[in-house]
Amino acid sequence: MKLSSAGVALASLGSGLAVREAGAQPTGPGVRLDPYPSSWLPDGVRSRFVENVNGLRVHVLEAGNRDQPGLLLLHGFPELAYSWRNVMVPLAEAGYHVMVPDVRGYGRTTGWSPDYDTDLAPFRTLNKVRDALGVVLAFGHRSLAAVIGHDAGSPLAAWCGIARPDVFPAVVMMSAPTGGTPSLPFDTADDPPREDGGARGSSIYDDLAALPQPRKHYQRYYTTRGANDNMWRAPQGVHAFMRG
Numbered sequence: 001m002k003l004s005s006a007g008v009a010l011a012s013l014g015s016g017l018a019v020r021e022a023g024a025q026p027t028g029p030g031v032r033l034d035p036y037p038s039s040w041l042p043d044g045v046r047s048r049f050v051e052n053v054n055g056l057r058v059h060v061l062e063a064g065n066r067d068q069p070g071l072l073l074l075h076g077f078p079e080l081a082y083s084w085r086n087v088m089v090p091l092a093e094a095g096y097h098v099m100v101p102d103v104r105g106y107g108r109t110t111g112w113s114p115d116y117d118t119d120l121a122p123f124r125t126l127n128k129v130r131d132a133l134g135v136v137l138a139f140g141h142r143s144l145a146a147v148i149g150h151d152a153g154s155p156l157a158a159w160c161g162i163a164r165p166d167v168f169p170a171v172v173m174m175s176a177p178t179g180g181t182p183s184l185p186f187d188t189a190d191d192p193p194r195e196d197g198g199a200r201g202s203s204i205y206d207d208l209a210a211l212p213q214p215r216k217h218y219q220r221y222y223t224t225r226g227a228n229d230n231m232w233r234a235p236q237g238v239h240a241f242m243r244g
Helices: 006-012 017-022 081-093 125-138 153-163 204-209 218-222 227-232 238-242
Strands: 046-053 056-063 070-074 097-101 146-150 171-174
Touching: 046 125, 056 081, 056 125, 070 081, 070 125, 070 153, 081 097, 097 125, 125 153, 146 153, 153 171, 227 238
Parallel strands: 070 097, 070 146, 146 171
Antiparallel strands: 046 056, 056 097
16 A cells, blocks of 8 residues: 555644644755744743754654653654653653654654655654664663653554664553564465465455445555545644544
């Protein structure tokens, strides 16, 4: 499936003020966006950029001091670093250095292509783990207290812990826990050939399509070429659409 530009346009959305004023942000090569105005953020939260992170210019919200144990917070979809703003100060007051990036493909982080037909390899999970690692190292941390993921950020947080347990020794997953690493086929040398080529049984996509009134799974819908325009031009307006 192809990544829709819905994931691109909605990436520049958040909640409240960020939705109303940020709008869709340009993201192509050479684009340089500004940090959030301080009036958008709680006291103690800073908006800044980190350069040269796996080819990205990463927008990061930060709270606390770098000499404190580090926490990396990873947002979900369709969210932003901004989604974490109200928990950052309590965590900093508890003694942590809190780092919250706009993940690749979202918000004010630039250096990725928003084109529908772009190469999706840079958006693979392990490459986004490299992004997360780059942010952590840029702030001078060799190891964190924890990485915390919400929604789509949960499997990314899990893979951070799987790939680099030395840097991410503790993982918190909220709302969307991962199933872990996929199992590998074992002791199959003498198995007969399968007519389906080894494919899995029917998927949720097949089940939805077979309903008396066929439906399309929302994740598959988001990958279609027209999804972006449909959401930006929702009759009720994009803010009301995002609020459900």
